[in-house]
Amino acid sequence: MAEDDPPRSAPRQPPTAEEQSVAKANEAIAIRPKRGRLTLLSRRIYNALLYHSQRQGVDEPVYRLALSELIGDARFNSNNTELLKSHLRDMQATTIEWSTSSSSLKRWVSSQLLGTVTIEEQGRGRPCMVTWRYPEEIKERLVKPHQYTRVLLEMSSQMRSYSAAVLYEIGARYLTSPGRLSMREDVMWWAAVLTGRSDIKEVDYRFLKRDVITKAIAEIDALCEEFGLELIEHKRGRKIEEIQFRVVPKVQQRLGDIDSPNRNVFDLELVARLVGLGIKQDEAQDLYATTDEGQIRATLDHVDARLRNASMPALKSPAAYFKDALKKGYAGLTSVEPASSVAGATPALVAPAPVLSEADRLRRIRELWENDRTGKARAMFAEMLEPMQADLRLRFEAERLEQVAAPIARAWRRDGPDSRIAATTFFKWLAQETWPEEPSDRVLLDFALQRGVPGV
Template structure:
């Protein structure tokens, strides 16, 4: 992969970091040196025992210049940076088993495409490096996140090697101004907005609030999207609803800090944003034993989805949007449908999977943090129920369309008859309505306005269809619904219809 040039940056402000508690890594890695010990008078921290990343402030509010930064992109970069800090400044090339960064990949198959795509993006996607505090960094820079990456197979195991730009390496590995970040907590966050907000707010947890910036400054930082013309036209209310609110809900529910949005107006409109930050009274316990290595990102469900015919990027998007347990449950449903191939092979696994996940979520305003472990435990049952609801709705839509077409066809047949035949049919209908005690106003309307009047048309179509087709005239077969679905461009197989 290409090595990109990087601009120099050296933050001017110094902040004393705490010791980084981490074990030695295989292959000659070592502990990052502690710059100040507990004996120096530092108070004990609530996050002691958790795996901490010392992330430079200029790497907190990065802005992509061409491609979107995904949650997996940012999480895997954090793990790689932590491993590099462990291995130390003396190295030019850093290395680790790929399984230490990304779990769930079978590298004897085609899964390398997924990790290669992310490594390529890290090396080639230019990002603007900036601190969330204006003027905190001594200089501005734009570069790729890593200098190069290479995958090697040694002794039956796949290893990842990577490097950083020479001008960025010092600040990345031994930062003078940084935020202490819990990799365990970051691993639980789903959206890019939540990850970026947690990283930035962690920098200010002892200050109480972030710096105040224009809301347009926050837009690319939290969304992870480049500032295109389309992005610049995005209204604040949509950015708040779709990015900020979800990010705050996730951070407050999962991490050890609580964040609140502060808005500042210029006239009638929101101009600047700031976030208040405070530590929680009860800090979540580490999810892994103290002193253990950072947990790799588990891509098992993404790999499984691609094997079932789902596009790699779409599968990753579903993982971040819905979470691992709901995705696993929905893939169970998809797997059963693919295996059955009934009534015909599944044509659109991506759309089928999305329909199951949307139904299982229960509502557009639900956030991942709103549910506990019990919610994830019944994800399979919810997914099955949601699929049945989706099937029922589609059957209703197709049936309504089929009935509309059948009624139009019947009306055309009657209209094509001669006047005498139509009159005879109207006389027969009038006698039938009298025998059934149909309301006199409808019978009178038939005599004065004819069978095409809105009050009479449905009676005429029913009467004619029963006589010419039979009493089952308004009940479509499975094959007829499949034909309608195909003409509508819908996925007929999603309703599990049998053509037999």
């Protein structure tokens, strides 16, 4: 290197989960759409796009990113770009209003949430790229905001409902304010903000509180270590007309009881399977956000098996059958019962069963195979002597702990293998260390046949 050449800087390391935060403009937190609808996935995608926009800089006319990186940062699991496109369209179709005022100027702006988006499939061996723009009127306020709240993508992505995701960001905004009180607004305003819907004409507060607010507060209490939220109701006479929230810092940090550290992964393939049965997209997403993922998957497998059973009367409505099966727990049955005794179905036109590609089937079987192997690792660990267990714990901490998400690492340091949120990560690592060989397609197929996996 010549003497006059500047020293080359070391390549920038990818940010950790703790460092992966977005400076979100305060106006963009409690968004009340005037047209269109926002969903949990569209909010996750929007935060991920904003994060990368801020890293690339406000002067960039257009932002560009590998689609795989966007999918990873938005924490959902699907290779179906059509589903991704539908959520991008939602953001483009959503109209928001920005109001600012100072001593000399009042300004109102009505704008799209997102501008032009392009997905470029560059051919075999080259990454699929996504590019996007923001409307010029609000770009600088989004990418280089003056007043903002620092939002961790990892923490935001833990939320399973849209209302909890919104309240988490509101809580983060007001956690450091003197009174720790959120904005005070009327019930109609909160209904639109907490559901992401623009078509709400009237609200029964009892149902809003029961079905949206209470569940979101409980979700934040279970997942957020920094704070909890208390609902404050303001009455006019006997009627509750306005509400706000008090942010309550948590003295003792905890993660709560979480069945799996992978709750932060929103599985779009499950949502697509629900839509394939005839359930509307919005309803499928709401159903996924409020129902145990394992229960949905098991019920879908049950419905698939029922649709393929040629000896039974055809289902008139697979969507209705699924909802009834989910409600009554048919997936727990050892076999598919006759339609007349299970769901009161009557013979009708044959409905086509959802068809999975060969790659999708193998991926689904591999998931089940890995879960089975993880269970074997858990049982093996339980039978070990304490010194062997201690050695494995130390190895895990030295080799793997720095790579896992911050909430999982904190849970491990506190509770070790007894932690419900960290145990799965540990036992998956132990399974990989014990049986490092990759399964062949033949091994996966044999496993599926032995277990009677539907769709094989």
